[in-house]
Amino acid sequence: MRGSSMTDIGEFNEKLVLQTIRSAPEGIGQSDVVRRSHLSRQAVSLITRRLLGDGLIEQAGRRISGPGKPHTLLRVVADARLAIGVHLDPAHITVVVCDLAARPVARATLEPPTEDPQADIARIADAIGALTRSLGARPSEPVEDPAERHERSEAQEALPAGRRLLGIGIAAPAGLDAEAGILRDPPWMPGWRDVPVVDALSAATGLPAMLDKDTNAALTGEIWSRHLDASQTVLYLYVGHGVGSAISANGRVHRGGSTQAGEVGHLPIGRAGEICSCGRAGCLSLYTDAHVLVGRARSLGVPLPAGDDMTAALTALSQAAEDGSDAARGVIADHGIALGAAVRLLAGIHDPRRIIIGGPTWPALSSVGTARVREALADWLIEDRAVLENSRLGDDGGAIGAASLFLDQELAPGTPGPSPF
Template identity: 35%
Template sequence: MHRTGTNLPAVGEYNQTVVLDAIRRRPEGITRSELAALTALSGMTVTKVCRRLLAAGLVDEHGTRTSGPGKPAAVIKLNPSGGFAVGVHIDPAAVTYVLVDLSGTVRDHSRTGTPVTGDPSAVIEEMANAIEALIAGSAVDRSRIIGIGIASPGPVDVGDGVLLNPPMMPNWRQVPLRRALAEATGLPVLLEKDTTAAVVAELWFAAPGSSRDFAFMYYGTGLGTGLSVSGEVVRGISSNAGDAGHITVDPAGPVCHCGRRGCVGYVTVPRALVERAVLDGVLLADEAGDLDDMVAVDAAFTRLAALAATGDAGARAILTTAARSLARAIVLLVNLLDIDEVVFGGPFWARVSPVILDALPEAVREDPALVRPHPIRFSQSAIPVDVAAVGAATLVLDNTFSPRPSALLLAAE
């Protein structure tokens, strides 16, 4: 899918993003005439836009291409070093930082423990220092840094750039992160819910013809869901859409912190699976450690996943049960949104994906509540390092360089 432009003079900026997006999605290069055909813009408009993009260093000319009679045409390609964005993913277990170029390639990354201090100023200072160290270590021209994107567990106030009261992060309540980090770094800052950032990343990297209607199941310290419908990220009225963690999948299950039983975001997360492994004797209590310590949970979860991968019956049973719980929640989402793909990712996902994906498709297909006239695909995010961190960076690139029809309405007012 691609956007087409308009030849109205009032929307030059929109046309520029249309052309740049078309160039970005064709890494092999594209000629001006091909751009005109693809974007439905006039040849003159495309020539003017390309001239601006070349002057800004966002694209380069790479040789020529002959297609039929006439003069060989210059081939235009994206200049990956024309712009960079920093992505930050805040998780209860760790903070991940990435530096992404205009093509979406991760140039550098780092990770630190999540600050536990209740003093927001100390948190901001630590994050700003980590960002500056990442930029300096990459040897990237700082003037080419477009901005910083932050992906955080919800709920968030995107308008004011405030972390409200993210679960499992009691010291991060009402933190005005966007404004404070912008002041500390001197760079523009965007804030987004982590699952939404993951969807932004998936759409940014999507190949032509790929699905535009999907749910992203984010499996980290908690379970979150991001949504794309018709190629647009579903944010909701407060930009906190997709909080599917309290879908009941086991009415007789353990009591969630919300007071109800069997919430999918309570029974399937790493901490719950490690706790079940201890109760079932799959892991010793000493192996699990303190379940309130995410570092200990991470290590124990890795051990549980390794046991399942080697065929341990008890470990596989725990993950298979988790897959069935996930299937019940997925069926609800598929029925509600009529989506045809579910993408999985997140820092804890890869370790358990072989076992869960072995059981999940059948559990979804055989669920008597499933109502659908089409097949459902299950895939894994191919985005490297940390999908939410990369999503936070691509959020900046997307906000700057992706065509938005809504901009036409603003221009017309």
Template identity: 35%
Template sequence: MRRGTNVHALGGFNQIVILDTIRRSREGLSRVEIAEQTGLSAQTVSNVSRRLLDDGVIREAGQRILGVGKPRIILQLDPSGGYAIGVHLDPSVVTYVVLDLDGRVVAHSASTTPSDVAPDLMVERMRESIDAIIVEAGVDPARILGVGIAAPGPLDLERGVVLDPPLLEGWHGVALRDALAEATGLVVLLEKDVTAATIAELWTGSSHERDDFMFFYYGTGVGLGLAIGHEAVRGATSNAGDIGHLIVDPDGPLCSCGRRGCLGDAIMPRSVVAGAISTGLIGAHAGRPDAVEVDEALARIALLAESGDRGASAALEVVAARIAVAVVTVANLLDLDTVVFGGPYWNHISGSVLERISVLVNTSPALVTTHPIAVTVSSIGNDVAAVGAACLVLDDVLSPRPSALLITT
């Protein structure tokens, strides 16, 4: 619990402290309770609460009788007091969401990521899509707090630049953050996709139900988000989570890096589909399959496995085994007790591999942790990275940080 200060000049920080305190109480709090929890004076709480009420960010939600004396008016967060937009740039699909202050998705849209569109034109398409989803959500544009973008790494977060993602052709050194900010006129935050997915789990979860976990992201490529002590782990350059070249099968397929059995090339959806085509499990596409065709083919393989097809089951068994090796390696290294799966392609294979992964992980002779590993699926769904990108904005606006108290010249 963050504590406030009664120094008048720090009212901005106190406002965020009070707002954060109210947000974390689903039932709402009285002004007296807010003062007790924040250490702020009754007058400071009263003044700040009045401003928040006038701004429409909080609302009065009835009265509560607590012992003797007159009933206390309860204050709650008003979800419609502000909105955040999340954008997930995946090499296969671009997803957009609008979240209210409660973190609830009020609008969603998605479109295939074009392979032949230059980044500057793609930014213009993003602007158009953002304008459209604001209209679709039916929210006041003046209530939009900002835009968060989740993009594949590596990134230069300090400069807001997408450096050279391996599966996004033409996106070398693209100043995405500033370009979209200029196009939309909104504050824009940039984050790596797997970190954004992890933030979504932290932000939308209740209290500290998950403090230490890995988020296994299964999209066009694979990645791993990390949370330790209820904080997302970003690393020295904010590019933590690249596990594509973790070797999970020394006798596996040759990777683009020149080694064999790297996780990414071995289990990415396009590789699974290519393997199924080569064995005759499904029909071949004319030329290299596009994102829609990969999506449809992976779904078809999963349906075959669920119906008992031995070839499809064997193909997904290999995927489960390779994922389990990666999970055990990371769990041992960081002493994590939970793995959460999600991403645009995860739902296709989840029914066939989730239980098997749990068994393989928890019976692995290589597992040295002193606790079982909980294997679960994100409740957010395919939009988890986009939701996480929007949560970046909410966190930036609603979470108090002591650094706000520093005076710079």
């Protein structure tokens, strides 16, 4: 936040104060910051003065609570810093620019990844450049190149001095090496094997970047944007071309020893029948992968567009179900039953307080599928044992989550980047 001269404890305390203020979007008094952060009044006073000077927080009026002097409220200036989120999904590439509240302020949807990663990275870099120019945003460090400085638009020069780009978060399907920033063997993305996407995109944009699984990114986006209670264990189910999961406790996402935690495609859900490629029967992916749903719907005569565009096919499947097609509703319901069985198993393992279902294909399936998942979780949802809800981040959840990864790394206390619990 402030530079390498800060001691570790000083940086932690500053991030802690910022996080405390950020968790109260309507504003919070300095005495409440002291109480919640457990820091001394003097330390909080010094830190808030620095944050005000950096343009990260502002005064937000006054509040009278009982006798005595009114309290000055502090709140985060949401657009003082911006982060970019890139979601590499087999269906399409999404790029968003998010503010400190993880709210998208600009977005672009690009064609799906191809077998030419270098060309795809160039497309992404071009989209990032166009979006940030439209916002007048610029890197956190001052631009030293006179030529680059000359190219700044009038909109850039008119921006508040504190508004800066922090960097890029990249979300992608596993397998990947988050620490090295390399996509190893992501499913449904031919040509992206062993691609050093972090280094390549950072070189193309001049911005720092980081990589994580799309499931971890999506859950981070939920936690960051909604200020979810860190004491809650949260289970997230990501429904895309396949199904993945993520889990958080104490506000931290569990990534496992190699960032592969949550790969549930081969979770046995107790069904006999078709044998999976892994040699076992009853794997979740046999019933929930997007191409399985589309293939079954076509075999039952549900009219779907030709071709390999899963997004268009699932949208048509959802529309057919909404229009009263029993076959379409049956296909989606069976997906929900299989997903519910998996969620029930995962709930038994993790004992979550909150269960969230999201991902790019879930909006097309949720109107029918949610009821089936609820049926599978009936004993977990009684007496407020757990809450089941759909993601509130919409179709851009993966990209918003990717931006949140970078926000969390840079601005949250005690989160130096992807790491196991």
